[in-house]
Each structure stands twice: as C-alpha cells, then as structure tokens.
Amino acid sequence: MRPFLLEGGSVSQMPVAEGKSVQQTVELLTRKLEMLGAEKQGTFCVDCETYHTAASTLGSQGQAGKLMYVMHNSEYPLSCFALFENGPCLVADTNFDVLMVKLKGFFQSAKASKIETRGTRYQYCDFLVKVGTVTMGPSARGISVEVEYGPCVVASDCWSLLLEFLQSFLGSHTPGAPTVFGNRHDAVYSPADTMVQYMELFNKIRKQQQVPVAGIR
Amino acid sequence: MADVLSVGVNLEAFAQAISAIQALRSSVSRVFDCLKDGMRNKETLEGREKAFIAHFQDNLHSVNRDLNELERLSNLVGKPSENHPLHNSGLLSLDPVQDKTPLYSQLLQAYKWSNKLQYHAGLASGLLNQQSLKRSANQMGVSAKRRPKAQPTTLVLPPQYVDDVISRIDRMFPEMSIHLSRPNGTSAMLLVTLGKVLKVIVVMRSLFIDRTIVKGYNENVYAEDGKLDIWSKSNYQVFQKVTDHATTALLHYQLPQMPDVVVRSFMTWLRSYIKLFQAPCQRCGKFLQDGLPPTWRDFRTLEAFHDTCRQ
Ligand SMILES: [Zn+2]
Numbered sequence: 040m041r042p043f044l045l046e047g048g049s050v051s052q053m054p055v056a057e058g059k060s061v062q063q064t065v066e067l068l069t070r071k072l073e074m075l076g077a078e079k080q081g082t083f084c085v086d087c088e089t090y091h092t093a094a095s096t097l098g099s100q101g102q103a104g105k106l107m108y109v110m111h112n113s114e115y116p117l118s119c120f121a122l123f124e125n126g127p128c129l130v131a132d133t134n135f136d137v138l139m140v141k142l143k144g145f146f147q148s149a150k151a152s153k154i155e156t157r158g159t160r161y162q163y164c165d166f167l168v169k170v171g172t173v174t175m176g177p178s179a180r181g182i183s184v185e186v187e188y189g190p191c192v193v194a195s196d197c198w199s200l201l202l203e204f205l206q207s208f209l210g211s212h213t214p215g216a217p218t219v220f221g222n223r224h225d226a227v228y229s230p231a232d233t234m235v236q237y238m239e240l241f242n243k244i245r246k247q248q249q250v251p252v253a254g255i256r
Numbered sequence: 257m258a259d260v261l262s263v264g265v266n267l268e269a270f271a272q273a274i275s276a277i278q279a280l281r282s283s284v285s286r287v288f289d290c291l292k293d294g295m296r297n298k299e300t301l302e303g304r305e306k307a308f309i310a311h312f313q314d315n316l317h318s319v320n321r322d323l324n325e326l327e328r329l330s331n332l333v334g335k336p337s338e339n340h341p342l343h344n345s346g347l348l349s350l351d352p353v354q355d356k357t358p359l360y361s362q363l364l365q366a367y368k369w370s371n372k373l374q375y376h377a378g379l380a381s382g383l384l385n386q387q388s389l390k391r392s393a394n395q396m397g398v399s400a401k402r403r404p405k406a407q408p409t410t411l412v413l414p415p416q417y418v419d420d421v422i423s424r425i426d427r428m429f430p431e432m433s434i435h436l437s438r439p440n441g442t443s444a445m446l447l448v449t450l451g452k453v454l455k456v457i458v459v460m461r462s463l464f465i466d467r468t469i470v471k472g473y474n475e476n477v478y479a480e481d482g483k484l485d486i487w488s489k490s491n492y493q494v495f496q497k498v499t500d501h502a503t504t505a506l507l508h509y510q511l512p513q514m515p516d517v518v519v520r521s522f523m524t525w526l527r528s529y530i531k532l533f534q535a536p537c538q539r540c541g542k543f544l545q546d547g548l549p550p551t552w553r554d555f556r557t558l559e560a561f562h563d564t565c566r567q
Contacts, residue, residue, distance in 0.1 A: 164493050190533070
C-alpha cells in the first residue's frame with residue numbers, strides 16, 4: 040500500500056484558468072488520467088468525524104482536551120479508525136461507532152465537524168489513483184489525490200517511482216514526500232498510514248475553511 | 257558432369273569394352289547354340305562326333321579370346337567410381353531417365369543441406385559457449401563431449417546434498433532468506449524472500465530448477481491446503497513480468513554438469529531485484545515505462561532495464 044495525498048493547497052496551485060471550480064479541476068485531473076490509459080474502477084469515500092474529550096473528564100485530569108478523529112475508508116469497509124493527532128491509530132471493526140455513542144460521557148462529537156472526500160478510483164497498471172472532492176457540509180473545499188502502488192510495501196523504497204508517476208498527470212505541481220515516508224525507514228506500510236495522511240489533509244483543509252474555494256488556485 | 261567423367265575415364269576404351277562385352281555375349285550364345293543343335297547329320301558317326309567337337313572347340317576358343325580382350329580393355333577404362341566425390345552414388349548421374357527418377361539432384365541437395373547444417377551448428381555451438389558462465393565455459397565444451405552420460409546421475413542427487421547446497425546459498429546472501437520444504441516427496445520447493453520486495457516460489461527437481469513464480473512481499477504464497485501455491489500468478493503486473501524474466505533466466509543459466517553453480521547463479525541474479533522499485537532504467541534513466549518499473553536485469557551485469565529498453 041502506498042497512498043499519497045495531495046493536500047488541497049497543492050492542487051489549487053495547478054494552472055487552472057481563472058475562476059475554475061474544484062469540480063472543474065477534478066475533471067481536468069481525471070481526464071489526464073484517462074488519457075494516460077487509467078481505467079475507472081468504481082468509487083471511494085473517506086470520512087472523518089471529530090470528537091472532543093468531554094468537559095467532565097477534563098477537569099479531573101487538569102489537561103487541555105485532546106481531539107480524537109473517527110474515520111472510515113470504503114477501501115476497508117469492515118474497519119473503523121480512531122486517531123489522535125500525533126498519537127496512536129486504533130484500527131477497530133465498525134462496531135466502534137456504536138461504542139462511541141455509549142462513550143458520550145467521555146467523548147463528544149464536535150458540531151458540523153464531519154468532513155469527507157468522495158470520488159472515482161482509477162487503475163493504471165499496478166497503480167491505484169483516487170481523486171476525490173473534499174466536502175464539509177454542503178460546500179466543496181478542495182481536492183484529494185491518493186496514489187497507491189500495491190506491489191511495494193515499504194514507503195520510502197518507491198517514492199522516486201511514485202513521484203515520476205505523479206508528474207505524469209500532475210505536471211510539475213507535485214508535492215514533497217509526506218512525513219510518513221521519512222518516519223520509519225523500512226517499515227511495512229499499513230492502512231493506518233493512509234488514514235493518518237487523510238487526517239492531516241482534512242485538518243489542513245479545515246483551517247482554510249474561511250478561504251473561498253474560487254480563490255484557491 | 258562431363259568434367260567428372262573425364263577424370264580417369266578413357267572413353268575410347270569404354271566404347272571398345274562395351275563392344276567387347278557384346279562380342280563375348282554373342283560368342284557365349286554361339287557355344288550354347290552349338291550345344292543345343294547337337295551333332296549334325298554326317299555320313300558316319302565318327303564324322304559327326306569329330307565335326308561337333310571341332311565346332312565346340314572353336315566356339316570355346318572365341319569365348320576365351322573375347323574374355324581376354326574384355327579384361328584387357330577393362331584395365332584401360334580405369335576406375336571412375338573411386339575418383340568421384342560422391343563415390344558410387346555419383347554414378348546415379350549417369351542415369352538417363354533424370355525426369356522420372358531425379359535421385360541424383362536430390363542427393364546433391366541433401367548433401368549440401370547437411371553440410372550447411374553442420375556448419376551452422378558449429379557456429380551456434382561456438383556462440384552458445386561464449387554465453388555461458390566464464391568459469392565454466394571450457395568445462396561445458398569438454399565435459400559435454402567426454403561425459404555425455406553424466407546428466408542422469410545429477411537427477412538422483414541425495415536430498416542431503418541438495419539441502420547443503422541450498423543452505424550454503426542461503427548464508428551467502430543476508431538480505432535473502434530461503435526456506436526449503438519437501439511437501440511432495442523428494443523434490444524440494446523453495447520459498448525465497450528477498451528483503452521486503454518480493455517472494456519467489458522455486459520448484460526443484462533434484463538440483464534443477466523446474467519452475468519459478470514471483471509474487472509480491474504482501475501476497476499470499478500458500479494454497480488453501482497450506483502448501484506452497486505453485487500455480488497461481490501474482491496479482492501485480494510488475495511481478496508477472498519478473499516471473500517471465502525469471503523463467504527466461506532459468507533457460508539462460510544452463511549447465512547440466514554443475515547444477516549447484518546454476519542455482520547459485522540464478523539466486524545471484526534474483527538478488528538484484530532487491531532494488532526493483534529504487535533502480536532507474538540504465539538506458540532511458542526513468543523509473544516507469546507503461547506503468548512498470550525496470551523489470552529486466554542483465555544476466556551478466558545485473559543492471560536494471562525496462563523490458564523494452566534492453567538490447
Ligand atoms: Zn528504460
């Protein structure tokens with residue numbers, strides 16, 4: 040598994056004509072992929088909900104509340120991921136959602152915090168590319184691009200190869216290596232690594248939420 | 257063809273010899289005519305006998321004379337058949353009914369063809385010897401001739417010997433682990449794990465590699481019964497390609513007299529895939545071509561090339 044996420048900001052730097060919307064940029068990207076020879080293979084969805092540590096537990100510990108993110112990925116339909124920023128990633132089965140309801144006293148869902156990305160999966164040789172539109176509530180906030188190179192299990196081994204592939208449809212607007220590539224040299228990539236990257240991407244997009252989409256270029 | 261015949265053949269003598277044969281034949285038939293006719297009517301029995309004997313004697317004399325003449329001429333004719341490059345078969349060219357039995361021209365063609373075949377086989381053998389491993393090139397040429405029956409014995413090597421060879425190779429390469437098992441009787445199966453890049457299933461027959469399948473590090477290599485799955489291919493195109501190349505390598509590293517060298521050479525070559533995703537193509541300098549990394553490794557230099565970039 041070798042996903043790689045393009046944060047909305049990076050994609051927005053693509054030289055799209057003035058006034059192009061997120062949707063138009065997504066179309067441009069997918070058209071480039073199709074020209075390359077990539078084939079459509081269904082759709083995908085990754086969602087994320089933010090939970091605060093409940094006020095009652097805060098007082099007893101005397102600490103600032105930590106944020107917890109509960110995420111789902113259609114690629115792993117039987118799993119549910121619970122992540123803390125810079126913290127551990129818990130992989131549970133989907134019953135975890137029910138558990139969260141029972142844990143209301145300790146973790147409370149942040150209002151209107153749900154963010155998700157939806158889009159089309161593309162297969163090109165051994166590459167799996169997912170171009171998604173990131174939405175919060177009703178509005179489109181940015182674009183996520185995930186590239187997975189299935190044959191390679193060690194992230195840092197195939198970064199150069201991935202970069203060359205990204206350049207073939209993103210042009211020169213390719214980002215630097217995500218932190219997950221440098222962290223652990225020869226660690227075998229896991230689904231949790233993908234979720235951490237999506238979490239970081241979503242957090243970045245949340246912080247940009249004041250910026251109007253049309254202005255992101 | 258006239259050239260061929262003129263060598264050592266005296267045509268004049270030939271013609272004379274033929275008429276001598278005719279003469280001999282007629283004198284011989286006269287002898288039998290005389291015997292058949294028997295004694296002719298003469299007045300006295302004595303006269304009849306005398307005339308018959310004299311006649312018979314004359315005839316025998318002429319047979320003798322004709323025979324001597326033929327012998328004399330046959331020495332003059334010479335021996336054409338021994339001077340002909342095709343020996344006696346060259347005489348087929350004398351056959352007057354060429355159209356019905358074109359044996360001679362067919363024979364010449366077959367002769368030329370077999371000459372050419374021998375020549376090309378010689379060239380091919382020379383080239384193939386150059387391609388083999390340096391340390392064993394001489395060995396191959398010599399031993400193949402002198403010990404042509406050595407091959408079958410290597411098919412029945414004791415399992416212990418196979419185990420030893422494999423474990424020695426296993427120790428040679430730290431980034432490569434080889435697990436040997438014998439799920440189906442005496443034939444060994446190897447599961448080779450190369451770093452965190454790929455896994456290879458190697459099916460052995462004694463020390464000969466019969467079949468090899470390359471799969472991803474995270475792919476399942478076992479069948480439902482818990483044995484190594486030697487039939488299904490990798491789900492990834494890149495490893496399907498590497499499988500093809502590994503099969504080519506098996507055909508390349510051939511050395512029937514020294515199967516352990518073959519296995520070691522093959523493993524050395526296989527080890528170069530440790531950089532499968534990290535080595536750009538040595539020809540075009542790129543990582544990807546048609547979505548695939550450089551899957552080919554040169555048999556001698558072990559350099560990485562795209563399938564289409566190799567010579
Ligand atoms: Zn190349």
